[in-house]
Amino acid sequence: MLVYAAHLEGRLVASERSDALQIGVGKAQAASGMTRALLERPRPRYVLLFGVCGAYPSRDMELQLGQICFVTSDALIDEGVETDGGFVSLKQLGLAEVGPFTADMRLTREACGRFESASLVHGATVSTCSGTLDLACTRASRVGAQIETMEGAAVAMVCAAFDVPFVQLRAVSNRVGTRDSRHWDLEGASMRAQQAVLELLATGWGDG
Numbered sequence: 128m129l130v131y132a133a134h135l136e137g138r139l140v141a142s143e144r145s146d147a148l149q150i151g152v153g154k155a156q157a158a159s160g161m162t163r164a165l166l167e168r169p170r171p172r173y174v175l176l177f178g179v180c181g182a183y184p185s186r187d188m189e190l191q192l193g194q195i196c197f198v199t200s201d202a203l204i205d206e207g208v209e210t211d212g213g214f215v216s217l218k219q220l221g222l223a224e225v226g227p228f229t230a231d232m233r234l235t236r237e238a239c240g241r242f243e244s245a246s247l248v249h250g251a252t253v254s255t256c257s258g259t260l261d262l263a264c265t266r267a268s269r270v271g272a273q274i275e276t277m278e279g280a281a282v283a284m285v286c287a288a289f290d291v292p293f294v295q296l297r298a299v300s301n302r303v304g305t306r307d308s309r310h311w312d313l314e315g316a317s318m319r320a321q322q323a324v325l326e327l328l329a330t331g332w333g334d335g
Contacts, residue, residue: 128164128171129324132157132278135314136178139321144328146171150282154203154254157278161285173234173292173333176282177324179316180250180274181303183267184260190273190299192312193319194246197239198295201250201280202226202270214269227270228283231292234333238294241330242323248273250295252280260304267303275303296323 129147131137141147150160161174182190190196203225207216217223227249239245251272257263266275279295286293300316327333 128168128174130161130164130174130176130282131178133178135317136320139318140177140324143325150278153277154252154281158281158285161282165285165289165291170289171291173231173294174282174286175294175296175324175333176279177296177320178276178278178298179300179313179320180276180297181256181301182299183251183257183263183273183275183303185267185273188246188248188273190246190248192299192301192310193316194244194299195242195319195323196246196248196274196297196299197235198230198250198274198279198297199232199235199247200227200229201252201276201283201295202228202272203280203284204251204266204269204272205253205255214265224284226280226284228280228287228293230283230294234292234294238296238327238332241327241332245323246273248297250279250297251275253277257303258306263304274299296320296327298323 132152249272298316298320300313301311
């Protein structure tokens with residue numbers, strides 16, 4: 128099953144594949160859309176979530192605009208309480224699981240290996256995107272993440288609950304931090320992610 132959040136992120140794939148499904152933007156919509164799909168449709172061999180992402184500042188991995196990434200683990204990193212002493216997650220409060228949720232590593236590594244310049248990364252999923260450099264750096268360090276999205280961990284959590292293998296493919300559309308649209312390429316990254324999905328499926332990945 129192929130899933131994506133926004134129309135821009137999936138219109139090309141949806142025009143060519145009947146198993147592509149828009150599940151909505153943000154944690155709540157994506158989780159409810161994914162749950163509904165898994166309840167109403169035959170159990171898929173896997174779920175492949177694809178779309179765009181922002182790249183966090185990093186000394187270790189300098190991701191380029193348009194670069195393809197496969198997410199090995201993803202966490203809900205702003206579910207909790209901001210206190211004077213720092214952030215306390217729902218997990219630390221004993222209220223809920225926040226991850227990291229691990230992708231199916233066999234399928235993920237196989238997929239990444241089909242692309243010459245793709246990277247394996249850790250993801251962070253947020254409700255409010257990081258629009259300042261300080262917030263971006265704080266969030267990136269919280270779970271050692273290289274990219275930020277608004278759906279990844281939520282969809283991964285649903286797939287784990289249904290015991291369905293999960294893979295996440297992203298293309299970098301912007302650098303996370305101080306907002307400067309001159310350095311964004313949302314449309315280009317959306318197209319690159321979709322082309323990568325079609326290229327991947329054309330190799331027979333996931334058929335076994």
